[in-house]
Amino acid sequence: MAQERHWTLGDIPWHEIRPEHIAGSDELFYMVATASFIETTSDLYTRNLVRHFAGDPEVSHWLEHGWEPEELQHGAALREYVRHAWPDFDWQAQYAAFLADYGRTCKPENLLPERSLEMVSRCVVEMGTSCYYTALHHASNEPVLAQLTRHIYEDEVGHYKHFYKYYQFYREQENVSRKQVLGALWHRLKMIEDEDTYIALRHVYAWHRPGKRYDKAVYRKVVKRCRKLVSRYFPHHMSARMLLKPLEMTPVAQRVVEPVVEGMTKLVMF
Numbered sequence: 279m280a281q282e283r284h285w286t287l288g289d290i291p292w293h294e295i296r297p298e299h300i301a302g303s304d305e306l307f308y309m310v311a312t313a314s315f316i317e318t319t320s321d322l323y324t325r326n327l328v329r330h331f332a333g334d335p336e337v338s339h340w341l342e343h344g345w346e347p348e349e350l351q352h353g354a355a356l357r358e359y360v361r362h363a364w365p366d367f368d369w370q371a372q373y374a375a376f377l378a379d380y381g382r383t384c385k386p387e388n389l390l391p392e393r394s395l396e397m398v399s400r401c402v403v404e405m406g407t408s409c410y411y412t413a414l415h416h417a418s419n420e421p422v423l424a425q426l427t428r429h430i431y432e433d434e435v436g437h438y439k440h441f442y443k444y445y446q447f448y449r450e451q452e453n454v455s456r457k458q459v460l461g462a463l464w465h466r467l468k469m470i471e472d473e474d475t476y477i478a479l480r481h482v483y484a485w486h487r488p489g490k491r492y493d494k495a496v497y498r499k500v501v502k503r504c505r506k507l508v509s510r511y512f513p514h515h516m517s518a519r520m521l522l523k524p525l526e527m528t529p530v531a532q533r534v535v536e537p538v539v540e541g542m543t544k545l546v547m548f
């Protein structure tokens with residue numbers, strides 16, 4: 279069977295964006311603009327990850343030729359959306375300021391030394407993005423944003439599946455315990471809303487609210503407003519399943535633990 283063609287920016291009907299559906303939504307602006315910044319910096323992550331997985335040609339090849347181009351495409355497409363929907367936003371200038379700030383925190387030493395556990399960590403990140411864009415897709419009543427976020431969340435689910443497959447391979451090699459996997463899951467889950475979103479929002483907010491103070495309190499307030507907009511669309515069940523998958527529990531145990539984890543993701547994420 280022929281492989282399905284991956285979507286491109288040319289598939290998105292940019293001219294059909296209905297600004298009246300997003301006008302006045304500062305929250306959508308914050309969410310789409312910060313996501314465009316973070317996705318656009320994926321090349322920094324790829325470099326770190328490729329170095330981390332040196333000597334594994336399959337993983338390196340996929341990171342450089344599968345994962346990175348798709349993440350960069352997410353950044354480019356979200357940027358294009360911002361350009362059409364909020365034409366006054368000076369994307370380039372604000373992104374340059376963000377990058378200068380962000381480059382200092384994205385270092386190789388943030389990766390976990392065991393390859394299997396770093397793959398678990400990547401699964402948590404891809405779970406987070408899959409669920410974020412799923413929620414944004416359902417929350418958006420602007421049809422072009424809904425279409426774009428559907429393409430993106432489908433890609434993110436694909437990334438999760440790749441990282442999960444590689445996790446399984448390295449788990450066999452490294453023989454890590456369930457306790458270690460749980461530790462890696464928890465460690466990354468706590469970081470899910472960390473420096474990158476905080477820094478990205480700083481530079482989006484600086485343009486939107488010039489001269490206004492920006493700190494953790496302001497950040498939390500803005501995040502709370504954004505959550506309010508999308509929280510009822512957040513796929514908690516899907517996030518719990520994706521989180522628990524690397525623990526490879528028995529179906530009975532999974533049924534017991536799933537609602538607990540669902541509750542936790544409500545607290546931690548949305």
Ligand SMILES: [Fe+2]
Pocket residue numbers: 317348349352407430434
């Ligand atoms: Fe992405």
Ligand SMILES: [Fe+2]
Pocket residue numbers: 349404407433434437
């Ligand atoms: Fe991804």
